[in-house]
Amino acid sequence: MDYQKLATLLFPNLSMTREEIEAQYPKRKDGLVVTRFAPSPTGFLHMGSLYASFVSSVFAHQANGIFYIRIEDTDQKRKVEDGVQKILTDLKKEEIVVDEGPMIGGEYGPYIQSERKEIYQAFVYDLVQKGYAYPSFETEDELEQIRMIQKEKKDRIGYYGIYAKGRTLSLQEIETFIKMGKPYVIRLKAIGDFDKKFEFKDCVKGKIMLPSNDMDIVLLKQDGLPTYHFAHVIDDYLMGTTHVIRGDEWLSSIPIHLQLFRLLEVKAPKYAHISPLTKKDGESVRKLSKRYDKECSMEYYQKLGIPPKAIQLYLATLINPNFENYYLSDKNACISNFQFEYRKMSTGGTLFDLTKLNFISKLYFSRLTATELYQMILPYYEEYDPSFYQLLIQYPKESIAILNVEREIKKPRKDFASFSDVKKESWYLYDELYFNSEYQKEPIKDTYDLALVTQYFDEVFKETDDKETWYCALKEFISDHGYAKTVKEYEQYPERYVDHVGDFCEMIRVSLFGRLETPDIYELLKILKKERIYKRLQQYETLL
Numbered sequence: 001m002d003y004q005k006l007a008t009l010l011f012p013n014l015s016m017t018r019e020e021i022e023a024q025y026p027k028r029k030d031g032l033v034v035t036r037f038a039p040s041p042t043g044f045l046h047m048g049s050l051y052a053s054f055v056s057s058v059f060a061h062q063a064n065g066i067f068y069i070r071i072e073d074t075d076q077k078r079k080v081e082d083g084v085q086k087i088l089t090d091l092k093k094e095e096i097v098v099d100e101g102p103m104i105g106g107e108y109g110p111y112i113q114s115e116r117k118e119i120y121q122a123f124v125y126d127l128v129q130k131g132y133a134y135p136s137f138e139t140e141d142e143l144e145q146i147r148m149i150q151k152e153k154k155d156r157i158g159y160y161g162i163y164a165k166g167r168t169l170s171l172q173e174i175e176t177f178i179k180m181g182k183p184y185v186i187r188l189k190a191i192g193d194f195d196k197k198f199e200f201k202d203c204v205k206g207k208i209m210l211p212s213n214d215m216d217i218v219l220l221k222q223d224g225l226p227t228y229h230f231a232h233v234i235d236d237y238l239m240g241t242t243h244v245i246r247g248d249e250w251l252s253s254i255p256i257h258l259q260l261f262r263l264l265e266v267k268a269p270k271y272a273h274i275s276p277l278t279k280k281d282g283e284s285v286r287k288l289s290k291r292y293d294k295e296c297s298m299e300y301y302q303k304l305g306i307p308p309k310a311i312q313l314y315l316a317t318l319i320n321p322n323f324e325n326y327y328l329s330d331k332n333a334c335i336s337n338f339q340f341e342y343r344k345m346s347t348g349g350t351l352f353d354l355t356k357l358n359f360i361s362k363l364y365f366s367r368l369t370a371t372e373l374y375q376m377i378l379p380y381y382e383e384y385d386p387s388f389y390q391l392l393i394q395y396p397k398e399s400i401a402i403l404n405v406e407r408e409i410k411k412p413r414k415d416f417a418s419f420s421d422v423k424k425e426s427w428y429l430y431d432e433l434y435f436n437s438e439y440q441k442e443p444i445k446d447t448y449d450l451a452l453v454t455q456y457f458d459e460v461f462k463e464t465d466d467k468e469t470w471y472c473a474l475k476e477f478i479s480d481h482g483y484a485k486t487v488k489e490y491e492q493y494p495e496r497y498v499d500h501v502g503d504f505c506e507m508i509r510v511s512l513f514g515r516l517e518t519p520d521i522y523e524l525l526k527i528l529k530k531e532r533i534y535k536r537l538q539q540y541e542t543l544l
């Protein structure tokens with residue numbers, strides 16, 4: 001067969017040659033690590049795709065490398081409107097730093113595959129010319145027939161060996177079919193032997209034995225667009241990707257991909273196949289599903305107000321479990337100071353656990369200063385709860401003081417896992433909400449001696465006392481009124497006391513804050529101050 005003639009027949013109007021294209025792509029700097037995230041524009045970013053993009057960005061950036069986005073939209077049926085825009089917006093919202101990509105720019109574009117049609121064709125032309133690719137004219141029905149025969153004979157399914165009829169066509173037959181307008185695809189003329197295995201070293205999974213590829217897979221589809229297999233090989237080569245980090249569902253395609261790199265006579269990148277995020281479902285474990293699991297959607301976190309940084313810290317513990325210890329033990333720990341390793345990644349499923357995410361998020365919140373937290377919650381409340389937002393901006397100083405309760409100390413509070421928790425745990429310190437009947441308060445028990453609480457504030461409480469003086473004075477006062485100064489004392493001789501210090505504090509909590517549990521009362525009283533304390537006490541007196 002005259003392959004040169006075949007190539008010209010298939011691509012009579014080639015606009016650029018492979019060499020001309022290659023000349024347009026500058027070589028990346030020696031040693032530069034280049035990774036990418038290559039989503040199909042099929043909708044919003046979800047936890048699975050965020051994880052994949054985060055892993056790729058982390059491995060590039062920890063080596064001062066480049067992380068780029070490439071949109072894989074060669075499957076026109078799966079495209080959704082504004083798909084590219086949606087993905088880019090979501091990545092930005094999740095604070096993933098992207099160095100190159102569509103709408104971002106870079107020297108290695110276009111970064112959208114459907115805009116690279118001529119590039120793929122030039123490379124297919126090159127393969128045809130060398131005898132490594134050929135057209136195949138089977139209809140869907142004919143292909144189905146082949147599959148039926150293979151099933152009957154219990155043979156492997158696919159287009160290979162004796163089943164690859166397209167291989168046997170003569171140039172003349174091909175010419176006739178093309179003249180007749182018969183649709184065709186262009187296939188790889190595979191050079192492998194399925195019975196021969198080769199060793200492949202994956203960055204995550206280590207050494208694996210794989211069969212050599214003998215499948216004449218499709219390179220260019222009938223619409224002239226490439227398949228994933230071919231497009232990613234061309235793009236990762238031209239764009240200088242050094243590490244292809246992708247879902248492990250692609251691991252079995254490695255023989256095809258390596259063969260393509262070999263036939264194109266270019267160096268293959270390293271591959272890191274990452275296992276999917278999974279979730280516990282009763283006794284079993286299954287893949288996290290964007291259709292069924294609320295925690296797979298990024299909107300779930302946005303509504304709750306779990307910030308991107310907290311999510312990333314949790315995802316970092318999924319990449320390398322030893323990140324958790326590092327983060328727990330060092331309050332200045334940050335993702336960019338940690339050296340992630342492929343070989344420490346899970347080779348099976350990666351269990352995604354909301355409880356754990358909350359735990360990491362609480363730790364993250366506990367390390368923020370009150371002012372930082374105040375700045376961070378403003379845009380959240382502006383969007384999701386404008387009336388609380390109004391209070392936050394009306395009382396900035398007080399709000400920061402409220403946020404600072406049990407914060408910026410050695411063992412800060414850890415009860416905020418999200419921005420929405422901030423309001424849940426502090427609404428009662430705003431009079432506008434406290435005196436609003438829609439906000440549920442703990443009922444006053446018959447046993448509460450509110451007269452005694454009022455007397456305490458009249459006679460003893462001083463706003464200016466330091467914590468120790470305040471507590472000593474409180475204990476003296478209650479002791480004078482028959483309360484035990486400690487719970488222990490009370491438990492030893494319950495008959496001697498009316499109640500104990502804990503009970504007195506409960507009366508303060510319920511009558512002033514409407515809650516059985518609060519952070520440190522001393523700090524809360526300092527925020528409220530006398531005037532507001534009396535206002536609240538009076539309200540409860542009218543309830544009696």
Ligand code: GLU
Nearest residue numbers: 038039040072232245246
């Ligand atoms: N577009 C492919 C996918 O969404 C990307 C795989 C890869 O990263 O190479 O699965």
